[in-house]
Amino acid sequence: MSKPVVAIVGRPNVGKSTIFNRVVGERVSIVEDIPGVTRDRIYSSADWLTHEFNIIDTGGIDLRDEPFLEQIRQQAEIAMDEADVIIFLVNGRDGVTTQDEQVAKILYRTKKPVILAVNKIDNPDMRHLIYDFYTLGMGEPFPLSGSHGLGLGDLLDEVAKNFPTEDDEEYPDDVIKFSLIGRPNVGKSSLVNSFLGEERVIVSEVAGTTRDAIDTQYEYNDQPYVIIDTAGMRKKGKVYETTEKYSVLRALRAIERSDVVLVVLNAEEGIQEQDKKIAGYAHEAGKAVIIIVNKWDAVEKDEKTMNVMTRKIREHFLFLDYAPIMFVSAISGKRVHNILEIVNKVNDNHSRRIQSSILNEVIEDAVAMNPAPSDKGRRLRVYYATQVAIKPPTFVVFVNEPEMMHFSYERFLQNRIRESFDFEGTPLRLITRART
Numbered sequence: 001m002s003k004p005v006v007a008i009v010g011r012p013n014v015g016k017s018t019i020f021n022r023v024v025g026e027r028v029s030i031v032e033d034i035p036g037v038t039r040d041r042i043y044s045s046a047d048w049l050t051h052e053f054n055i056i057d058t059g060g061i062d063l064r065d066e067p068f069l070e071q072i073r074q075q076a077e078i079a080m081d082e083a084d085v086i087i088f089l090v091n092g093r094d095g096v097t098t099q100d101e102q103v104a105k106i107l108y109r110t111k112k113p114v115i116l117a118v119n120k121i122d123n124p125d126m127r128h129l130i131y132d133f134y135t136l137g138m139g140e141p142f143p144l145s146g147s148h149g150l151g152l153g154d155l156l157d158e159v160a161k162n163f164p165t166e167d168d169e170e171y172p173d174d175v176i177k178f179s180l181i182g183r184p185n186v187g188k189s190s191l192v193n194s195f196l197g198e199e200r201v202i203v204s205e206v207a208g209t210t211r212d213a214i215d216t217q218y219e220y221n222d223q224p225y226v227i228i229d230t231a232g233m234r235k236k237g238k239v240y241e242t243t244e245k246y247s248v249l250r251a252l253r254a255i256e257r258s259d260v261v262l263v264v265l266n267a268e269e270g271i272q273e274q275d276k277k278i279a280g281y282a283h284e285a286g287k288a289v290i291i292i293v294n295k296w297d298a299v300e301k302d303e304k305t306m307n308v309m310t311r312k313i314r315e316h317f318l319f320l321d322y323a324p325i326m327f328v329s330a331i332s333g334k335r336v337h338n339i340l341e342i343v344n345k346v347n348d349n350h351s352r353r354i355q356s357s358i359l360n361e362v363i364e365d366a367v368a369m370n371p372a373p374s375d376k377g378r379r380l381r382v383y384y385a386t387q388v389a390i391k392p393p394t395f396v397v398f399v400n401e402p403e404m405m406h407f408s409y410e411r412f413l414q415n416r417i418r419e420s421f422d423f424e425g426t427p428l429r430l431i432t433r434a435r436t
């Protein structure tokens with residue numbers, strides 16, 4: 001199940017980014033490092049008690065050329081399109097303003113839960129200020145102080161209560177969900193059309209789900225798939241869809257909902273910084289990844305060209321050393337039909353379970369061959385390992401003292417696991433725990 005998404009909306013200066021930062025805490029955001037998105041982060045993972053979710057500060061999506069009211073309107077639309085739960089933020093010290101009413105009017109249209117939070121209630125004496133806001137017709141207002149961190153727990157409790165449940169699961173388990181991500185014009189839509197144009201592809205006419213009306217469901221060789229749409233791929237309708245931040249946000253959301261992510265590069269243009277950042281997010285999110293070099297037809301090549309390009313990709317995407325690389329052409333259709341085969345394969349690997357006894361043979365052999373180095377007379381002892389999760393495959397390694405596990409030794413064990421089993425295309429996670 002993909003993580004629920006929470007969006008904060010409200011007119012400027014009510015404290016959206018303050019609340020966002022409070023909720024997100026010290027977490028490092030990938031978005032923050034993406035060029036053009038550096039000024040402020042607008043999308044991040046977060047958690048509250050046992051709930052993990054993603055949160056969007058719609059105020060950070062810059063629509064500077066638009067008139068003021070239009071900006072607020074667009075931001076509310078983004079929240080309604082992208083979020084599962086919306087926090088409607090107002091400023092308790094200003095009372096209800098015309099702009100608050102305008103935001104409310106837009107939000108009335110959504111079926112999604114909207115929670116009204118009244119910010120800048122910095123002490124209990126100010127609590128009475130919330131009563132004015134009942135008139136917005138959004139139910140009970142939650143008092144909040146972003147700068148003092150007050151009221152956040154109650155608000156997040158209420159938010160979490162409104163998260164979709166397992167019953168709202170979008171697709172059956174056997175469906176492979178994948179997305180194509182990459183900069184504009186690398187050929188994402190052409191590739192999708194190329195898949196769907198294949199003879200044996202049966203595109204389902206089923207209308208979209210509640211979450212996203214633009215997913216494409218289809219079947220090939222009896223295997224059901226869903227292509228999760230990204231901003232670059234759908235018909236442009238709304239103004240905000242052309243903004244860079246929104247397209248990054250949209251890509252991150254698509255990744256989050258996917259089992260397999262196809263990182264599409266344009267062979268003519270080579271690799272750019274943003275390709276790496278977004279691919280890095282797919283890796284961090286623990287998704288299976290395939291690197292697709294499209295427009296291979298347009299490149300002048302000899303027998304070395306593919307190797308040179310492969311080496312370049314490996315250098316730039318060090319963290320994706322497990323991802324298969326495919327050279328295709330959406331235009332000529334060359335090797336496009338192989339993509340689904342590889343999608344199936346990495347999806348299998350992403351959900352592969354290794355029996356504990358076999359896993360431990362591998363770990364024992366690895367440790368015997370290359371014992372952990374000792375440190376000041378103490379030595380890391382590896383007792384046993386077990387796989388605790390799939391998607392991505394996650395292993396817990398029990399040791400005497402976890403703090404003695406070095407990155408390089410962890411890497412060594414991970415490589416041994418990779419050499420022994422087929423985990424091509426999927427990241428692996430290794431967690432070190434003290435044996436109790």
Ligand code: GDP
Pocket residue numbers: 010011012013014015016017018019059119120121122144145146147148
């Ligand atoms: P945004 O435009 O909605 O994202 O608002 P900001 O988060 O940038 O906050 C606008 C201003 O309100 C900043 O000067 C904040 O320091 C201030 N602010 C935010 N939350 C609170 C609060 O709970 N109490 C008070 N007194 N000021 C706050």
Ligand code: GDP
Pocket residue numbers: 182183184185186187188189190191232233294295296297298328329330331332
């Ligand atoms: P998107 O923005 O990533 O969805 O890219 P599009 O699918 O819209 O493609 C952008 C442009 O690249 C269009 O003009 C396509 O015709 C062209 N294009 C897409 N795939 C290929 C390819 O394999 N070879 C060549 N030569 N051009 C391609």
